[in-house]
Amino acid sequence: QSVLTQPPSVSAAPGQRVTISCSGGSSNIGNSYVSWYQQLPGTAPKLLIYDSNKRPSGIPDRFSGSKSGTSATLGITGLQTGDEADYYCGTWDRSLSAFVFGTGTKVTVL
Amino acid sequence: QLQESGPGLVKPSETLSLTCTVSGGSIMSSSTYYWGWIRQPPGKGLEWIGNIHHNGITSYNSPLKSRVTILVDTSKNQFSLTMTSVTAADTAVYYCVRMVVVAIYKDYFDDWGQGTLVTVSS
Numbered sequence: 306q307s308v309l310t311q312p313p314s315v316s317a318a319p320g321q322r323v324t325i326s327c328s329g330g331s332s333n334i335g336n337s338y339v340s341w342y343q344q345l346p347g348t349a350p351k352l353l354i355y356d357s358n359k360r361p362s363g364i365p366d367r368f369s370g371s372k373s374g375t376s377a378t379l380g381i382t383g384l385q386t387g388d389e390a391d392y393y394c395g396t397w398d399r400s401l402s403a404f405v406f407g408t409g410t411k412v413t414v415l
Numbered sequence: 416q417l418q419e420s421g422p423g424l425v426k427p428s429e430t431l432s433l434t435c436t437v438s439g440g441s442i443m444s445s446s447t448y449y450w451g452w453i454r455q456p457p458g459k460g461l462e463w464i465g466n467i468h469h470n471g472i473t474s475y476n477s478p479l480k481s482r483v484t485i486l487v488d489t490s491k492n493q494f495s496l497t498m499t500s501v502t503a504a505d506t507a508v509y510y511c512v513r514m515v516v517v518a519i520y521k522d523y524f525d526d527w528g529q530g531t532l533v534t535v536s537s
Binding site: 336399 | 460461462463474476477510514515517520521522523524525526527528529530
């Protein structure tokens with residue numbers, strides 16, 4: 306039921322920057338705020354970004370979010386080995402009347 | 416702050432029942448809080464199941480709506496999930512979550528339980 310599309314994987318060396326895209330449509334990203342979640346191996350997801358570009362307290366400013374039209378992007382700078390995880394975008398879809406998640410992206414630190 | 420409990424094994428065609436206990440604050444502490452469930456089949460992505468407000472208002476994901484009930488017990492600071500007629504496709508880690516709804520279409524999940532694996536098998 307994933308209506309939000311993410312790349313399956315991205316990778317970069319330590320210290321580098323990666324971006325993860327989340328592509329949707331007018332019924333979801335185009336008219337709603339986006340949140341991003343980090344899921345470290347074997348753990349529950351954790352909120353990274355809310356309201357498309359805000360960070361909860363305790364989340365380092367290496368993580369950033371943006372939204373343009375029907376797409377959203379998560380950026381991670383100064384990549385660390387501890388950032389290896391699955392990342393999911395999410396938003397409300399007014400056509401489905403449901404909260405929907407992206408397909409998920411695995412970040413690998415080379 | 417959120418802790419799931421319930422059987423880890425359910426037989427096909429039977430009913431799955433989970434409870435989430437909220438600690439560290441009242442389930443009625445804010446009108447912007449909704450309490451819900453999200454599941455994740457092994458090796459797969461996240462699926463929102465549904466939410467409930469402490470006033471009892473619920474919303475469910477359409478594909479599951481006919482089989483799912485979410486209830487809240489404010490006296491115990493708990494909420495629950497019941498899913499009927501389960502099949503192997505319902506095997507997943509089930510997370511209880513707190514959803515913050517600031518405004519319409521402005522919502523997110525800011526607190527998650529550790530998750531509990533429920534396996535549907537005879």
